[in-house]
Amino acid sequence: MSVIQQIRDKYAALVITLIALSLVAFILMDAFVGGARGGNTSGSTLGKVNGEKIDKGRFDNMVNLQQQGQQGAQKDQIVNAVWSQTVDDMVMEQEYEKLGLQMTDRELNDLLFGANPPQWMTQYFGDGKGNVDIAKAKQSFAALKKQKGGDAQNVNDALIVPTINNQLRTKYMALLSQSSYIPKWMAEKFIADQNAIARFSYVSVPYASISDSAVKVSDDDIRKYVDAHKSDFRQEESSRSISYVTFNASPSSADSAAVLAQVQTAKSEFAAATDVQSYLSRVSTETPYFDGYVLGSQMQMPNADSIKSLADGQVFGPYLDGQNYVLAKMVGRRTMPDSVKVRHILIKTGEAGQPTLADSVASARIDSIAKAIQSGADFNAMVLKYSDDQGSKATQGEYQFAAAQFSGLSREFAEVAFYGRTGDKKTVKVENSGYSGYHYIEVMEQKGIGPAYNVAYLARPINASSETINTSSTAAGQFSSNSRNRKAFEENAKKAGLLPMTATDVKENDFSLNGVGENRSLVRWIYENKVGSVSEPFDLGDKYVVAMITSIDEKGVMSVTKARAMAEPFVRNEKKASMIIDTKFKSNPATLEAAAQAAGQTIEAADSVSFAQPFIPKIGNEPKITGLAFNKGLQGKVSAPVAGNTGVFVIKGESISAIPNAAVNVDDQRRQMEMQQKQMGAYRAIEALRKAADIKDNRFDFY
Incomplete structure (x- = not known):
């Protein structure tokens, strides 16, 4: 394939954008060396990043380019990905300006045609050996230049801007990495911690010894826990939750039988057809006819062996393949290589x-x-x-x-x-x-020469009849009209034997809901109404959905209702810990033997427990208890009762030692830790800049 054809296949829009550009102008155009802002605009503001506008026309152009390059991807996924990338790029460009980081025309020229060109340059203009063929690039641009049209914006957005931003980000990360330093004592401490082991004895009473039903967790309990752990229950954007019921509109058994009868009726006519391509074009089929041969080893459809054994002109079926009833006709056979x-x-x-x-x-x-x-x-x-x-x-x-x-x-x-x-x-x-x-x-x-077959398929989909659809639609409409508030919704669902389902954490820019499916109109309705509102039926293809808004959670700390699922297990364990301490260890036993007798448990031993991996055999991950075992002041002494992840513990420290490891080099460890700090430091800095940015998202007004 030619380079021009590769570009056209990858980004059809590039055929328009590269027109009338010479190679030198393409490389050195000042408009390109300015990042992702500017360019053609539509006048509509999709959002703002620290006061700087995101133009909707420019944004849509990027979405279209991504759709051309990612065939089959859902639009909402592309929109969200482009939004995230746009925000990241703008936050970083603003930071580059503050720091005075830039990329000159000469740097861009060196980058494109130097020793390490971007991948797209070698893809389109490579010489087959990993180098950019400048002559080939000039030839390709000259050919494109002869065509009519013109707008360099797509080239800027699809190729040039990402190249510049990647280079600027490399510069930025290089600046940050130079600020990283790990002293030798820190590496020595890390090695010592990694090699440290402890031995201790303990008595434990597991939380499982108390039934969950015996512990009541109130909303006030959840609220207090959330207030004490706000960072764990903070959400970066608002969300909503719904309860919904569905009315099945998928094909009925009668619908399936009707399609089967149609296909059976067509069997003799299909068998008699001498021109299968014309016949299938006339009667229509879900499986287009491929007038060619397919290796038998690659025929993965149902009944493949029966189909391969057909004589020329013979028809097999009907048989069920997915949601279709199918007839298969053997057109011919031959041998061919794989x-x-x-x-x-x-x-x-x-x-x-x-x-x-x-x-x-x-x-x-x-x-x-x-x-x-x-x-x-x-x-x-x-x-x-x-x-x-x-x-x-x-x-x-x-x-x-x-x-x-x-x-x-x-x-x-x-x-x-x-x-x-x-x-x-x-x-x-x-x-x-x-x-x-x-x-x-x-x-x-x-x-790999083997038998190959030319098979024509007459496939008819099993679709719901108008009667089935109307019955479901009418039932959904009646339910909706009779359920205009929460009480009526729940009562009518119970009377009709419908089990309300829930969809939580619905964001305003979502296009689909967990368990419900893709329906942007439903998401918009959720955000245009209030708690307790009940929707009209929404058509989701094989079902109708009637929804009720159950909660609204604003940006910030979660509400008690939303936080309960996450917080309740921890609150319940805290309550169980208090119950165990009050009933089993109230006297604060002075010896493990006394603790074991009071708790009705046996004394257990934990040997060679690692400081780096706080896992206690037969118990599990218990960092708080393991940390207590490494307390030098507790050696030979009995601790107070401590609430862990799995139960309440009383422990006695026996010894703290280290595993000799002569193979570990302190300098190597220090360099490794410094490298990790450099890598994570750059990532966290970029993440922090985005979190600190003032981002206004107006996508809901447009999509």
Whole structure:
């Protein structure tokens, strides 16, 4: 493939944006060396970062570019990713300005064409050896320059700005890393802590000895716990929660039976059709007809073995494949390889619908090339001199393809490679949306030859009938109209035998809800109404949903209702700890034997417990108890009762020692710790800048 075609496939918009730009102007244009701000605007403000506007038109342009580069990705995922990247970039650009960090035209030129060019430069303009081919870049830009149109903004947004920002971030992180320092004593302390072990005896009463139902946790208990641990219960943006009921609108058994009958009726007509492609186009099918062969080993559909055993013209089915009833007709069979290696020379007559060379000239040229090679001319020399496929010049015109790539190739090219034989040399003419021209092809190698089948599928989806949909819609509408407040919602759900479900932590810019599915309209309704509001039915494809807003949690410390799920286990354990201490250890026993007798437990021993990994055998992770065991003042003494993660403990320190480790080098450890500090320091600094930024998010007004 040509470099131009690679760019077009990756970012279709770049074909427009690079027009009328010379290579020098592209590299040195002052507008590019200014970061992500400025450029074309729509006048609508999508948000602000420390008072600086995010233009909606510019933002949408970036979303469109990402959608072109990430086929199949959900729009909400792309919007959220672009928003996050935009905010990060603007926060950092503002910081770069404060520090005086910048990237000059000369630096950009050196970066693009120096020893370590960005990946996209080598991808589009590489020489096959990891270097940027400047001549190839000039040739590609010159070809694009001939086309009509013009707007450099997409190039700026998709390639130049990320390149500049990455380089500026590298400079910024380098500044931060130089401030990192770990003294030798800290490394020595770290090594000592890693090697320290303790031995102790203990008596424990697990929290599990008290039933959860015996401990009541009130809202006031939760509130006090949250107030004491605010940082653990802080949310960075507001959220809402709903309760909802669903009304099934998926296909009924009657709907499925009706589709099955339709497919059974079509079986004889499908079997009699001599032109399956025309027939399937006329009657429609969920599985488009591929007029080619598929290796039997790659046929993974249900009943594959039965289908492969069909005689030509015979039909199998109906059978169920996912949500379709299917008929399979054997059109033909042959053998073909699962992979091929070919080499070729391409002479183009057109590109992107624009003629580049007269057909007669191209035809004569490819014939001359074929004759020269057949007379002993060096194939690679012909590739380098004549081939218009820039992507294969570095590999002597060679390509390797798997059978699964057949449908992605020009049909004429693929048939020579896969349906011919090793050693075949043929000239074919191709015409497709990307280019047109002549290929001279030599089949160099074919591997994994096996049986392949041409199968046509008549597939009909099992869809819900209008009767099924109307029944569900009517039931949902009646429920909604009769349930205009929380009390009525809950009572009517109970009468109808409907189990209300919950969706929590719904953010205003979400496009989907956990358990409900994707429905931006429902999210907008949630944020346009108040607690207790009940919605009209929302159509979610195979069901109707009626929702009720149950809570609103503003930015900041969580409400008691929202925090309860996280806080309640800890509060309950605190209460259990108090109960255990008051009933089992109230006298504060002076010996472990007395503690064991009071608690009705046995004395246990923990040996070689590591300071670095506070895990107690048979108990689990107990950092508070392990830390107590390393208290030198507790050696030979009994502690007061201590509430741990899993229960209440009374311990007696027996010894503290260290495992000798001569292999550890203090200087190496210090350097390693310093490197980790440099890496984490830069990350945390960027994270802190974002948290400290004043960010106004207006996406809800537009999406």
